[in-house]
Amino acid sequence: MTSGSKGDKLPSRSPSMTALKMLGKKLMGSSSHVDNAHILDTAGSNTITPSRRAPAGRNRSPSLYRKNHLGVREHHGAIAVESVESSSQINDLIAHSHNPFLPAATNTIDQQRAPLHPERERTVHTHHAQTPKRSQSFISHNWPEEKNIVYNPYGLNDIGRADTAFIDTTNKKDDLSFYLHDGDAKIRMLPLPIKDPNEYLPENMKQFSVHLADNFIFDPDNQTIGSGGSCEVRKVRSVYRQKEIYALKKLNMIYEETPEKFYKRCSKEFIIAKTLSHNIHITSTFFLLKVPTTTYTTRGWGFVMELGVFDLFQLIERSGWRNVPLPEKYCIFKQIAEAVKFCHDNGIAHRDLKPENVLLSRTGVCKLTDFGISDWYHTDPNDFSSPIKVTEGMIGSPPYTPPEVMYWDAKKHYPERLQKPYNPLKMDTYALGIILFTLVNNIIPFIDSCNTDPRFRDYENSYSNFINHKNPHFREKGCHKPGPGSEYKLAKGFKSTDASRVAWRLADPNPETRYTMEELFEDPWFMALETCVDPCETNIVKEPQLKRSTTNDGGFYLNEADGSKDDFDEQTIISQEQPHPTQPPLYIKKARSMLEIAESPNIPNDKTKKTSLPKLPNVEKTLSTLNENESEQEETVDSILDKPTPTDSLLDSPITTPVLNNDTKPKPIELPTKEMSKLGISRNGSINSNIRMVREIPSSSSLSGSSSLRSVELTNGATGKKRPIHHHLDVQSTISHAPSMRSLASR
């Protein structure tokens, strides 16, 4: 059961933090943070440079929920990659931003030479101020700098490509993709041809098939089950086993992003997500595929992922959440902590932890997702003994973003001296602390983790008060004395001074003394927490089968591994119809007769030879639905994919629990240098990928109720997936359609 009615067919925008903030406003009886600009004027003069004070009543975005990704830069241990820019400098760069890909010709030349000083070539570029036509929902977002585009010997692929003309996003006249909207002003269309994801993936991740339509079909209800700043999430089914349902995270190119940057950003997210897809607390990400244009989706790239039932935010916002016993909340917290630990153990900092990025499986297992701004945190991503790479710039989602990162928020106008490189791991531990506060108090503790927020100032004062008067050793390593008690507003809800210790130590405003993950896992209270999931359980969702792969000439290859499976009992013939005079024929298959199957159960399977395979049903339908204008286009695989894919009316199978059967152990990340170069990732692992905007929350109707899930959990008990201690999905909701939240969020 979700926050919305089951019959609701309209995808609802997420109330997200806006809703929490609204709730916070109600519960805490304080003025909204939209009014906080004046606080800047009244805050201590030592922290705010008068000349930089925000004018009272400055016009902030109606959307309080936002992610800022302005001017993120990385340091490599002691080696600074470039001089520190202040907010004002960043703003200057915004005003004079240029795209490192520019001009296209220069860019391709640049790609052919190794820079003498790659770091120097990374300059900060932001687009925050000069977006010509930004949709309302993007107003509050800072745009990622264009940086870290380094020597890319493989970028030669771009030479002569149609999309090189689109690289200049600062010059809208030349950027034809700017005009290629799908009707939604937010989303830009990628120029054709859509690039092959394999071009951007390291050898060990290259995929047999790169087209969604080869092996998947859209779920018939075709609903958006979630969306974020640069994605929309829909259900897809395996062509072969239609009961197997997965999530397709369709990635959108956004304003100011070049196609090349889009490809690099998405492939980086995919590589990280896939690398981590070996843990029960990480949402499995399977494939990075080309997605065709459909009735509701524009062409592009998308991830096929494990399907979550809903995210943790949606659970917390339910009215019944406040009745959830603390041990169950702590169980959720520990599961998230396990996920974060796994990321860190694998060299990755998540950097955007928040309830929206924790999905719940059908059996109530918490799974971390959204690695869109995650990064390798070692200076050498392949060497886990190398120093931690510190970060600069504003990233993340307030209030889960710690104070040391908030100093980089240009909107806060903090003095430069406060903007110091920070440890991304401490970002994650701080966010864990805020998540724990939120789980326990049913509300975020404050809106921004910085002193422009009066609630945060209260918290800081309480922190100092507790240390000065109650426990002077509180911040010392190994001190497990009781934390603050019920006399402190943000400790009361824990009903345990041990639990409050953990929350406060994690959300320590001072990063130097903040709990590390190691300290968290050594904390006696945390260690004693019982979870309903065995943390050693490595079973993850079964990877969908890829059996067919479209070739460049429109035919298909058969996957040797899967091709002889008995559920694939067709034979192929060559179609008489040719899609285009210049194109070779499409290969289609006809069903084999029972006699033929009996005579030869297995299909001859020679992977070196192109096997004639069926033109997929959806592609066939697609071809028949070409509209006049589009049919004038030369038909390539890409153009076929670009046509609407009709939904398959035969799909009416009930949703079933994906099979959990993978025993793969976590592996350290191994990313060859050349592959990293190809991705535009420097040796320090940095890449400009920090693009975040307003998110939406799935329509509740797309999500299943929990009553049937309990039985799933119990029947699966024998496989050891989850101990039936808690059922985290059983949270009542009586305010599923709070209009104020929805309407505010959808403004």
Ligand SMILES: Nc1ncnc2c1ncn2[C@@H]1O[C@H](COP(=O)(O)OP(=O)(O)OP(=O)(O)O)[C@@H](O)[C@H]1O
């Ligand atoms: N695999 C999935 N199964 C079900 N729902 C999902 C899945 N992945 C994402 N969602 C839903 O879509 C939302 C947005 O997804 P995600 O956070 O990955 O996108 P994003 O563009 O990075 O969003 P944001 O801007 O909030 O970070 C999630 O909060 C969740 O509600």
